[in-house]
Amino acid sequence: MSSRRKLANAIRVLSMDAIQKANSGHPGAPMGMADIAEVLFNDYMNHNPKNPNWANRDRFVLSNGHASMLLYSLAHLTGYDLSIEDIKSFRQLHSKTPGHPEYRYTPAVETTTGPLGQGITNAIGMAIAEKVLAGQFNRPDHNIIDHYTYTLLGDGCMMEGISHEACSLAGTLGLNKLIAFYDDNGISIDGEVEGWFTDNTPQRFAAYGWHVIENIDGHDAEAIKQAIEEARSYNDKPTLICCKTIIGWGSPNHQGKESCHGAALGEEEVALVRKELGWEYPSFEIPNDIYDGWDAKNKGIQLENDWNTRLAAYTQAYPELAAELKRRLNGDLPENFLEQVDTFISSVDAKQEKIASRKASQNTLNGLGPLLPELMGGSADLAGSNLTIWKGCKSIQKQADGNYIHYGVREFGMSAIMNGIALHGGFIPYGATFLIFSEYARNALRMAALMKIQCIFVYTHDSIGLGEDGPTHQPVEQTATLRLLPNMSVWRPCDAVESAVAWKMAIKRKEGPTSLIFSRQGLPHQERTTEQLELIERGGYILSDCDGKPDAILIATGSEVDLAMGAAKQLSQNGKKIRVVSMPSTDLFDAQDEAYRESVLPSDVIARVAIEAGVSDNWFKYVGLQGKVIGIDKFGESAPAGELFKLYGFTIDNIIKAVFDVSVS
Numbered sequence: 001m002s003s004r005r006k007l008a009n010a011i012r013v014l015s016m017d018a019i020q021k022a023n024s025g026h027p028g029a030p031m032g033m034a035d036i037a038e039v040l041f042n043d044y045m046n047h048n049p050k051n052p053n054w055a056n057r058d059r060f061v062l063s064n065g066h067a068s069m070l071l072y073s074l075a076h077l078t079g080y081d082l083s084i085e086d087i088k089s090f091r092q093l094h095s096k097t098p099g100h101p102e103y104r105y106t107p108a109v110e111t112t113t114g115p116l117g118q119g120i121t122n123a124i125g126m127a128i129a130e131k132v133l134a135g136q137f138n139r140p141d142h143n144i145i146d147h148y149t150y151t152l153l154g155d156g157c158m159m160e161g162i163s164h165e166a167c168s169l170a171g172t173l174g175l176n177k178l179i180a181f182y183d184d185n186g187i188s189i190d191g192e193v194e195g196w197f198t199d200n201t202p203q204r205f206a207a208y209g210w211h212v213i214e215n216i217d218g219h220d221a222e223a224i225k226q227a228i229e230e231a232r233s234y235n236d237k238p239t240l241i242c243c244k245t246i247i248g249w250g251s252p253n254h255q256g257k258e259s260c261h262g263a264a265l266g267e268e269e270v271a272l273v274r275k276e277l278g279w280e281y282p283s284f285e286i287p288n289d290i291y292d293g294w295d296a297k298n299k300g301i302q303l304e305n306d307w308n309t310r311l312a313a314y315t316q317a318y319p320e321l322a323a324e325l326k327r328r329l330n331g332d333l334p335e336n337f338l339e340q341v342d343t344f345i346s347s348v349d350a351k352q353e354k355i356a357s358r359k360a361s362q363n364t365l366n367g368l369g370p371l372l373p374e375l376m377g378g379s380a381d382l383a384g385s386n387l388t389i390w391k392g393c394k395s396i397q398k399q400a401d402g403n404y405i406h407y408g409v410r411e412f413g414m415s416a417i418m419n420g421i422a423l424h425g426g427f428i429p430y431g432a433t434f435l436i437f438s439e440y441a442r443n444a445l446r447m448a449a450l451m452k453i454q455c456i457f458v459y460t461h462d463s464i465g466l467g468e469d470g471p472t473h474q475p476v477e478q479t480a481t482l483r484l485l486p487n488m489s490v491w492r493p494c495d496a497v498e499s500a501v502a503w504k505m506a507i508k509r510k511e512g513p514t515s516l517i518f519s520r521q522g523l524p525h526q527e528r529t530t531e532q533l534e535l536i537e538r539g540g541y542i543l544s545d546c547d548g549k550p551d552a553i554l555i556a557t558g559s560e561v562d563l564a565m566g567a568a569k570q571l572s573q574n575g576k577k578i579r580v581v582s583m584p585s586t587d588l589f590d591a592q593d594e595a596y597r598e599s600v601l602p603s604d605v606i607a608r609v610a611i612e613a614g615v616s617d618n619w620f621k622y623v624g625l626q627g628k629v630i631g632i633d634k635f636g637e638s639a640p641a642g643e644l645f646k647l648y649g650f651t652i653d654n655i656i657k658a659v660f661d662v663s664v665s
Contacts, residue, residue, distance in 0.1 A: 145325075362387035448488075521559060540584075
């Protein structure tokens with residue numbers, strides 16, 4: 001048996017033993033992909049197990065995340081902080097080895113994978129980030145950003161629609177530092193895929209503009225190595241290496257069958273695998289010579305030290321560039337940036353413009369973009385409607401610089417690529433589409449929230465105010481469901497000032513993604529004091545108040561705030577004491593201390609009405625069961641926006657009626 005095969009077999013036995021101990025998991029894929037992983041990690045991967053966050057490391061993404069034990073085995077064997085006890089705790093509560101790889105849980109895990117197709121898409125985002133960062137910072141004789149992104153993906157990833165979206169764009173952008181290994185084992189949970197997946201995958205990727213290497217024996221180390229060498233020789237396109245593998249390789253009774261895809265092999269079969277592989281060691285025991293063969297710690301330290309030497313030379317030659325690169329890789333905002341943002345917000349307040357909040361968003365980008373070179377923008381084919389292109393935008397194509405991606409009609413792909421860009425580091429990505437099409441991207445939004453990464457999702461045309469395009473394009477439930485995502489911050493501003501504040505908070509927020517929701521129609525400026533300007537950042541604040549205890553409180557967001565203000569004015573003229581609360585971000589308001597929340601929504605004022613052009617359910621936690629919500633709990637209609645607002649009760653008269661109803665009750 002070759003030494004390479006022995007090293008690969010260590011992955012196989014660790015994977016099957018951990019899965020058997022947990023009596024849960026997917027042994028087939030790691031056993032089938034072990035030979036590919038062995039060649040990649042021992043001959044090509046530039047990484048440092050002692051510093052998993054080294055900036056110039058190669059990225060490795062396991063797109064078929066159910067094969068997580070492959071990645072955990074690699075991390076353990078190469079020397080990351082992942083012990084054999086951690087391996088034994090596979091799939092157990094609070095372990096470092098959860099069922100699917102989770103970002104921040106485990107060293108060497110670059111992204112959370114499991115929902116198929118998203119890992120390859122994240123990898124494409126990482127490759128874009130590497131290419132653009134290199135274009136912005138590298139100089140002749142100073143290739144300070146220079147690394148590869150490698151990814152493994154299976155038949156399931158290939159079938160998912162997102163892989164078509166993303167891989168098509170990757171070819172268009174010529175991402176030559178992206179190398180993907182297709183684990184072509186012909187098996188999915190339901191059995192042999194030839195009954196439902198007969199695509200000519202090599203031709204598909206060739207049509208996308210990829211270099212394709214076909215029919216590689218995924219169990220022949222020399223063939224794999226030659227394929228990687230060929231892939232690395234291309235400097236103008238990504239490469240797909242199609243590896244023919246056998247799922248569950250080494251399992252006498254299960255290899256090549258769906259039975260080993262998602263279930264432990266069983267004690268008897270585990271013993272047979274040991275015999276088949278000639279593995280003479282008990283469960284979870286790896287001999288020292290195998291550990292020595294895998295150990296990447298010293299090599300990794302040397303690689304990083306060599307890079308640090310190059311970085312020192314780069315710093316001497318280009319001190320300002322080096323300082324800027326360090327700042328961006330650390331995720332720090334530019335010096336005095338927030339003070340400059342506040343100055344910009346004050347200038348917006350002084351203009352008192354009546355404009356659509358989507359236009360206010362573009363104005364904010366024009367104001368803040370020149371101060372924030374790490375902004376990486378984009379839109380899913382709606383730039384002229386989303387207004388995401390600002391004056392300093394330069395489109396990213398095959399050239400290695402720019403700051404704006406034309407994603408095409410690829411909402412899901414865009415969002416998952418943004419996740420990859422954020423995970424790589426050096427950029428704050430934002431991407432836009434109509435709010436209704438957040439539905440296409442929902443699982444990528446969920447993954448951003450799960451990983452707590454900074455992505456800014458921009459959504460325009462936020463309600464029935466979209467008008468004539470009708471119910472297929474009019475969002476009703478989308479804002480509410482975005483608010484339901486844990487770790488997702490959501491803003492729906494009422495005017496240009498709140499729009500600028502929303503951008504400020506999204507840029508500041510490092511602990512999770514933000515959704516910014518903007519209108520198509522013009523929104524009037526709301527008068528505020530200096531104190532009220534500062535309170536916007538708390539998510540909800542008193543925009544208009546009365547003397548003494550209010551008779552009723554109106555709570556609104558977005559375009560409906562002006563309606564609330566109009567109703568309050570008329571009610572006040574009729575002797576009613578009315579408070580208007582603008583609540584552009586419910587999650588930020590909910591995060592405030594109890595004293596502040598009570599000061600805005602005093603518990604002894606029961607008469608409350610919430611107004612938002614969307615589903616009503618979420619608002620009852622603010623108005624109570626005795627309050628009223630003027631919302632939309634049905635789909636829209638095709639008509640001019642003004643007619644639709646009247647049809648659905650978004651009028652001053654209807655708000656006044658609701659106030660009297662709750663006051664009487």
